[in-house]
Amino acid sequence: MGKENLWLLVIWISLIKSCEPLNTTTESVFYSNTTLYEDHSDIETRFSLRTSEEPDEDVCYLVIGKEATISECRFNASSQTFVIIHGWSVSGLFESWVYKLVTALYEREPSANVIVVDWLDRASQHYPTSAENTRLVGKDVARFVNWLEDLEYPLERLHLLGYSLGAHVAGVAGNLMNHKVNRITGLDPAGPRFEHAEDLRRLSPDDANFVDVLHTNIRGTPDLSIGIQRPVGHVDIYPNGGAVQPGCTLQNTMKLIASFGINNMDQLVKCSHERSVHLFIDSLVNQQHQSMAFRCSSKEAFYKGLCLSCRKNRCNKLGYGVNKIRTSRSAKMYLKTRELMPYKVFHYQVKVHVFSQKNLSVVEQPMQVSLYGTHGEQEGISITVPTMSTNSTISFLVAADVEIGDLLMVKLKWERDSYLSTLFGKNEFIIRRLRIKSGETQSKLIFSAKEEEFAHLTQGGEEAVFVKSKENQESRRQARLHRLKMHGSFFNQATE
Ligand SMILES: *[C@@H]1O[C@H](CO)[C@@H](O)[C@H](O)[C@H]1NC(C)=O
Ligand SMILES: *[C@@H]1O[C@H](CO)[C@@H](O)[C@H](O)[C@H]1NC(C)=O
Numbered sequence: 001m002g003k004e005n006l007w008l009l010v011i012w013i014s015l016i017k018s019c020e021p022l023n024t025t026t027e028s029v030f031y032s033n034t035t036l037y038e039d040h041s042d043i044e045t046r047f048s049l050r051t052s053e054e055p056d057e058d059v060c061y062l063v064i065g066k067e068a069t070i071s072e073c074r075f076n077a078s079s080q081t082f083v084i085i086h087g088w089s090v091s092g093l094f095e096s097w098v099y100k101l102v103t104a105l106y107e108r109e110p111s112a113n114v115i116v117v118d119w120l121d122r123a124s125q126h127y128p129t130s131a132e133n134t135r136l137v138g139k140d141v142a143r144f145v146n147w148l149e150d151l152e153y154p155l156e157r158l159h160l161l162g163y164s165l166g167a168h169v170a171g172v173a174g175n176l177m178n179h180k181v182n183r184i185t186g187l188d189p190a191g192p193r194f195e196h197a198e199d200l201r202r203l204s205p206d207d208a209n210f211v212d213v214l215h216t217n218i219r220g221t222p223d224l225s226i227g228i229q230r231p232v233g234h235v236d237i238y239p240n241g242g243a244v245q246p247g248c249t250l251q252n253t254m255k256l257i258a259s260f261g262i263n264n265m266d267q268l269v270k271c272s273h274e275r276s277v278h279l280f281i282d283s284l285v286n287q288q289h290q291s292m293a294f295r296c297s298s299k300e301a302f303y304k305g306l307c308l309s310c311r312k313n314r315c316n317k318l319g320y321g322v323n324k325i326r327t328s329r330s331a332k333m334y335l336k337t338r339e340l341m342p343y344k345v346f347h348y349q350v351k352v353h354v355f356s357q358k359n360l361s362v363v364e365q366p367m368q369v370s371l372y373g374t375h376g377e378q379e380g381i382s383i384t385v386p387t388m389s390t391n392s393t394i395s396f397l398v399a400a401d402v403e404i405g406d407l408l409m410v411k412l413k414w415e416r417d418s419y420l421s422t423l424f425g426k427n428e429f430i431i432r433r434l435r436i437k438s439g440e441t442q443s444k445l446i447f448s449a450k451e452e453e454f455a456h457l458t459q460g461g462e463e464a465v466f467v468k469s470k471e472n473q474e475s476r477r478q479a480r481l482h483r484l485k486m487h488g489s490f491f492n493q494a495t496e
């Protein structure tokens with residue numbers, strides 16, 4: 001196994017360096033579905049109906065054209081169906097996430113049918129060959145769906161979930177099936193050879209009534225990225241910016257390898273990629289910790305905290321419980337996550353006006369934020385403020401791992417970035433108040449300096465402390481008055 005995993009690494013690296021986009025040929029089979037569905041002898045793909053008792057065993061296969069297998073496998077025609085499609089495989093075996101996803105789906109929807117598509121033979125080739133095979137497997141999946149439809153199974157109960165190359169298998173299938181299935185979820189769809197491929201060859205929004213996508217490993221230039229960078233669904237979520245997931249850094253992986261051996265070498269490649277699956281599993285089993293994602297024009301704007309709005313469907317739930325919003329063009333959405341399950345964090349925008357008598361302008365400053373609330377507290381959250389200059393307003397994102405509840409107190413500490421910076425006297429800004437918006441609750445609160453009218457934020461100095469301001473009640477009263485005006489009368493309000 002150790003050798004195999006090393007190979008995986010070597011192959012991944014070599015394949016992503018040698019890839020050409022897949023838009024060179026388009027065969028007519030892609031446009032026509034006539035006569036394809038009569039003879040089923042050429043179907044190599046297998047459809048295993050797993051059970052909640054044995055989520056990692058293939059005990060019964062549904063066979064296209066053989067209606068008896070429906071009852072033999074105890075397919076529940078009045079319940080919904082999930083179809084899991086794996087990706088490229090080096091070992092020729094199912095990866096461990098498959099049974100974990102099967103288990104999680106049954107935990108959430110006990111009466112569902114969870115089917116695992118087995119295309120391991122075609123998936124364990126040299127990557128470019130396996131990538132090409134997504135067309136053949138997609139065709140098989142489309143035939144499977146058409147067959148179910150012929151048996152009068154309603155397609156609005158079908159949900160395909162494809163990981164890596166499997167996401168494109170689902171996309172190809174979506175193109176070829178007679179009618180669209182309810183939903184396709186793309187779990188970090190593969191990038192190499194698909195980034196510039198045309199819609200028919202990869203996952204795209206027209207492949208199902210609703211297509212949602214998690215992008216978790218989009219590091220590097222488009223042609224070298226393991227996950228596809230462009231949005232390919234109705235909702236495209238880029239957790240942690242989509243590039244490297246928390247807990248998946250080179251350093252962490254090297255630690256894993258040091259303590260668990262070379263077997264974990266593949267984690268280096270797969271950790272962020274596979275995180276897409278675990279985020280989805282999290283959404284199935286940890287309903288009380290539902291992660292929220294926010295629409296944003298860029299990762300940079302998101303990290304400034306500028307996109308924590310839920311107005312006009314700008315926020316959505318990550319994973320199984322997503323609101324099926326279909327905008328005309330794909331919208332990128334962002335969130336931060338923890339490094340372990342449950343992945344949910346709580347997002348806050350902190351807005352501060354910084355004053356000074358001197359003209360002072362600094363970049364990339366390390367800060368520590370501590371939050372204290374009615375449910376909990378978190379101290380020392382590290383952030384980097386890109387720029388800060390005299391008499392300007394800065395805005396940044398703070399993500400708390402724990403639920404704070406209603407915020408009561410906030411501390412800001414400006415860390416010394418180097419020994420040099422204090423040689424020439426202390427840099428300092430003066431702050432009167434903080435404005436804090438919560439992404440999860442959408443509440444906006446004002447915090448004012450605790451001790452005096454102003455707090456001093458000194459580089460390498462003490463923390464500046466802020467408490468919930470009396471202005472909040474004032475602004476709430478104004479908001480209420482505003483609402484009353486909008487509603488026209490006090491009487492309407494009283495009956496609301
Ligand atoms: C593939 O598509 C990309 C972007 O649409 C284009 O730049 C490139 O020339 C295409 N390649 C071929 C071989 O058609
Ligand atoms: C596939 O075939 C069916 C029935 O022959 C037809 O109604 C449908 O439009 C075809 N779909 C495509 C994509 O050609």
Ligand SMILES: *[C@@H]1O[C@H](CO)[C@@H](O)[C@H](O)[C@H]1NC(C)=O
Nearest residue numbers: 076077078079080110111112
């Ligand atoms: C089949 O699914 C329906 C609806 O989800 C459920 O009520 C029923 O109990 C299931 N039947 C079996 C045998 O599991």
Ligand SMILES: *[C@@H]1O[C@H](CO)[C@@H](O)[C@H](O)[C@H]1NC(C)=O
Nearest residue numbers: 355356357358359360390391
């Ligand atoms: C910043 O604004 C304050 C108050 O408005 C003013 O007193 C101060 O001189 C300004 N600082 C600079 C450097 O212009």
Ligand SMILES: *[C@@H]1O[C@H](CO)[C@@H](O)[C@H](O)[C@H]1NC(C)=O
Nearest residue numbers: 356357358359360389390391
């Ligand atoms: C600060 O800089 C601004 C613009 O560069 C200038 O107009 C102002 O006079 C400066 N203030 C001080 C106190 O140096």
